[in-house]
Amino acid sequence: LAKTTQPISMDSYEGQEVNITCSHNNIATNDYITWYQQFPSQGPRFIIQGYKTKVTNEVASLFIPADRKSSTLSLPRVSLSDTAVYYCLVGHSYSGAGSYQLTFGKGTKLSVIP
Amino acid sequence: KAGVTQTPRYLIKTRGQQVTLSCSPISGHRSVSWYQQTPGQGLQFLFEYFSETQRNKGNFPGRFSGRQFSNSRSEMNVSTLELGDSALYLCASSRRRKGPPYYYGYTFGSGTRLTVV
Numbered sequence: 001l002a003k004t005t006q007p008i009s010m011d012s013y014e015g016q017e018v019n020i021t022c023s024h025n026n027i028a029t030n031d032y033i034t035w036y037q038q039f040p041s042q043g044p045r046f047i048i049q050g051y052k053t054k055v056t057n058e059v060a061s062l063f064i065p066a067d068r069k070s071s072t073l074s075l076p077r078v079s080l081s082d083t084a085v086y087y088c089l090v091g092h093s094y095s096g097a098g099s100y101q102l103t104f105g106k107g108t109k110l111s112v113i114p
Numbered sequence: 115k116a117g118v119t120q121t122p123r124y125l126i127k128t129r130g131q132q133v134t135l136s137c138s139p140i141s142g143h144r145s146v147s148w149y150q151q152t153p154g155q156g157l158q159f160l161f162e163y164f165s166e167t168q169r170n171k172g173n174f175p176g177r178f179s180g181r182q183f184s185n186s187r188s189e190m191n192v193s194t195l196e197l198g199d200s201a202l203y204l205c206a207s208s209r210r211r212k213g214p215p216y217y218y219g220y221t222f223g224s225g226t227r228l229t230v231v
Contacts, residue, residue, distance in 0.1 A: 032215035036222075043118070043204050043222025044157070049215075087157060093214035099170050100216050102159040 002027045002090040004105035011111045018075045020108050022088030025069050030093040033064060033071045038085045038107070047073065047086075075110075083112045116140065118223035120205050126229045132193040135226045139186050139207030145169075145217060146188040148180060149204040151225070157204075162217075163188055164210055192228075200230045 005023040012018045024033070032051050036044035048055055050062040050071070061074040075082060088105035119138040127133050139146050147162040147170075159172040163182035180190045186207075192199055206220035 030214045034219060041224070043206070043224050044220075046219030046221065049219055091215045091217065093216055098216055100162075100214075101170065101172070104157040104159075106156045 002031055002092060002103055004088050004090055004103055006086075006088050006105040006108045008106070009109040009111070011113060012078055013113050014079055015077050018078050018082075018110060020073045020075075020086050020088075020110070021070055022073070022105055023070045024088075024090050027068050027090060028092055031068075032091045032093070033062065034089040034091065035060070035062065035071075035073045036087045036089060038087065044087060078110075078112050080112050080114060083110060085109050118205055118207050118221055120203075120223035120226050122226060123224070124227045124229075126231060127195050129195055129197060129230055131195050132191060133195060133228060135190045135203055135205075135228075137188045137190070137205030137207075137223060139188070139205075140221055143207035143209055143221070144186050145208045145210040146182055146186060147206050147208075147220065148188070148190050149206065149222075150174070151202040151204060152200075160190070160203075195230045197230050200228060202227050 002024040034049040035047040037047050038044040048060050048062045052064050055062045063072040085107040087107045090103050091100050093100045121136045145164045148160040150158045162170040166182045177193045182188045202225045204222050204225045206222040208218050208220045
């Protein structure tokens with residue numbers, strides 16, 4: 001199973017773009033990457049999911065290079081309310097079996113400074 | 115639309131006892147998964163249920179078990195509690211995809227905080 005590594009913490013000023021990178025060197029062909037956001041005393045909240053290249057939604061972008069050994073979550077123009085822990089998740093799917101295993105990163109604590 | 119509901123929110127149990135946690139998924143979501151979150155180990159996948167059958171299982175001992183009912187509601191049971199089982203237990207629900215990765219983004223509940231003394 002893919003092992004994920006992400007920075008423990010990051011600081012950013014309001015209004016800046018934040019990029020959080022997750023390393024998953026031994027990612028397999030059927031593995032997908034998902035990012036979640038978690039606030040204290042709440043469950044994680046889905047942000048974005050992708051397999052390769054670039055995925056964008058209304059809140060974030062996910063960049064996955066061709067070798068897929070890393071992925072970068074990009075948050076445009078962060079605000080104080082984006083202060084949270086961000087988790088990278090690699091899901092390994094067993095093709096044809098409908099089954100999978102999930103490996104979470106340890107999380108990156110993002111602090112947005114006014 | 116109601117979110118994922120977990121009960122109870124807090125629980126204190128004694129070592130050696132057993133505990134049952136409950137989860138009501140979002141209406142229409144038939145996949146329910148469970149997770150353990152601790153400061154030391156982070157978020158760990160316990161298992162997933164779909165159509166009343168366990169489809170996936172993480173690396174946890176057999177003391178951790180679950181079930182899903184015909185209305186997609188799910189319960190998780192931990193027997194012979196150990197101090198190390200103290201954690202936030204999260205439930206999440208999703209529709210299931212027909213092909214890889216077999217899941218969409220999960221919607222999580224707020225969790226049950228279990229303390230074993």
